[in-house]
């Protein structure tokens with residue numbers, strides 16, 4: 001299966017965090033795995049907070065883009081929309097993002113971001129997320145994504 005972000009139409013694929021058409025961005029890729037969504041990302045050393053640990057703003061960016069992609073995917077699954085189609089018909093933007101930084105995030109490690117659907121209430125889609133490094137939870141997050149009107 002393709003990454004959720006690779007199903008965004010070309011004219012909406014410039015997001016700094018996850019757009020496939022932004023050559024200077026992070027190009028985060030999110031996949032559906034069972035009942036969860038998963039993204040993996042290894043930050044460059046320039047994303048330093050305290051030496052040896054990852055800058056929190058980058059972590060926020062990863063959770064933001066993981067969350068909106070997950071929300072779109074969960075909404076499609078709920079409506080039995082095929083996630084293999086060329087353009088994703090459901091688009092979501094972030095209305096609210098809460099992050100708890102639990103531990104310093106070590107540099108030089110692959111970060112694994114997982115999402116679980118919390119609720120779909122009309123156009124509001126809530127997703128719970130964790131970000132781990134070497135199996136340790138370094139941050140948790142909750143996103144409220146809003147499904148855009150056509």
Ligand SMILES: CCCCCCCCCCCCCC(=O)SCCNC(=O)CCNC(=O)[C@H](O)C(C)(C)COP(=O)(O)OP(=O)(O)OC[C@H]1O[C@@H](n2cnc3c(N)ncnc32)[C@H](O)[C@@H]1OP(=O)(O)O
Pocket residue numbers: 008012015017018064065068091092093094095096122123124144146148149
């Ligand atoms: C432009 C095309 C984009 C395409 C994206 C696809 C590619 C993705 C790219 C990757 C992107 C990466 C990620 C990024 O970086 S996305 C970029 C960062 N996000 C934004 O810039 C979003 C800016 N905000 C808006 O555009 C509007 O406010 C939105 C669209 C969110 C809602 O305005 P809209 O007029 O449509 O709807 P509504 O106001 O009737 O609200 C609807 C419901 O939601 C509830 N509510 C709203 N806000 C909040 C809140 N803060 N907390 C709690 N609840 C909130 C509200 O009470 C209501 O609930 P209810 O009364 O129904 O119960």
